[in-house]
Amino acid sequence: MFALVDCNNFYASCERVFDPALRTRPVVVLSNNDGCIIARSEEAKALGIKMGTPVFKCRDVLRRYKVAVFSSNYQLYGDMSSRVMMTLAALAPDIELYSIDEAFLDMSSFGRFDLAEYARLIRRTVRQHTGIPVCVGMAPTKTLAKVANRLAKKNPHYLGVCLLNSDEAIRSALAATKVEDIWGIGRQLSKLLYARNINTAADLAAAPAPWVRKHLHITGAKVQAELNGTSCLPMELVRPAKQSICTSRSFGKSVTTWDELHQAVATFAGKCAVKLRKEQAVASMLTLFIGTSPFDDQQARYWGTKTISLQYPTQDTMTLTRAAQSLLDVLFRGGYAYKKAGVIVSELSPAALAGKTLSLFADEAAADSEQSKKLMRVMDGINERYGRGAVRLASENAGSWQPNQDRLSPCYTTRWSDIIEVTG
């Protein structure tokens, strides 16, 4: 048996934990540039506010119903997430951290427990330790546990727990689930399935396997097998090493000058370098992309992307920044209103192995120098202690490209200065 524990309306719930006055108000959380709605409390959902709606399209509703609106505060959500996960890890030994607000638990060794009762215990404990409401779905495969969790969320009388442990329970759960609500079946595949009159999870489970293999490929075949009770997706107890790392942002205002774009690109490359060092990895490739708004029909459009392979695998801020900026020199075209840019580092390998193979060309460095490593350690140490950006490259400048974040809540759990009242 697998359990899927999923936090309810996670970002909205995080904001609520620290402000009881919000408990009776609808709450929404916005995307990075305060552009779209990416999390909604139940009350906000009831107002008809859809996931991903641009804020400017629902401004009236937000105002009329006094909806509490927040910029996204990933420091807060990340910290709340680790509290939830630590609580779960104490309740079940084998846990897979699936996303910021979800975890799978391996329940196979809980045979002598009343699973429904244990699920309720999980729910109570997480609520008590963190203030975050969660739902628990349990079933013989991960995909069925997802189905169960969704039912627990949707039907209030389940009281946040749904256990699928009999053929009968599984059958009726599958019949009550549309194909588009199955984990692994997205928009395109749903369209294909509906066209074949395969409408529910029960229909998909019963569809001819060769047809599924041919049209939904190997991933769809696994989904079908999992719906039929054959577990194909094992627990991943250790997080696999990252294959790529990306830092990208939409700009608060359009950027037209090379200078400002240069600053943004340096900042994104610098953030990638920090993430690389946190991952203890080095990168061999770097990609830069820059572009105009895809929504603005009045302005000329441009989208440029270019990748280079680095001379040697690196995690050095200056090396990566120089590489990104050299790509910008190639990609930049004057006369456009740029709205977005990003840096991706890829071909990652463990930093511990870097430089262990000799360069073919003896006079070229094959890895970051000791000096570079020392400098990066010091930079990271200072920024850890005094806050992000306390020390940085001069080229990483703030500018009008910075995203809007007008409604940011305090970092209640990670920053003293945000919660200490200054009384003079």
Add this chain to the structure above:
DNA sequence: TCTGGGGTCCTAGGACCC
């Protein structure tokens, strides 16, 4: 006026090898 960010996996097809 105003539209997110960060990932993974799979497949098809081309280029190339012997």
Add this chain to the structure above:
DNA sequence: TCTGGGGTCCTAGGACCC
């Protein structure tokens, strides 16, 4: 007239997830 068989690697693009 008749023109093989069996592979690998790489990349772009599409699909999915949260």
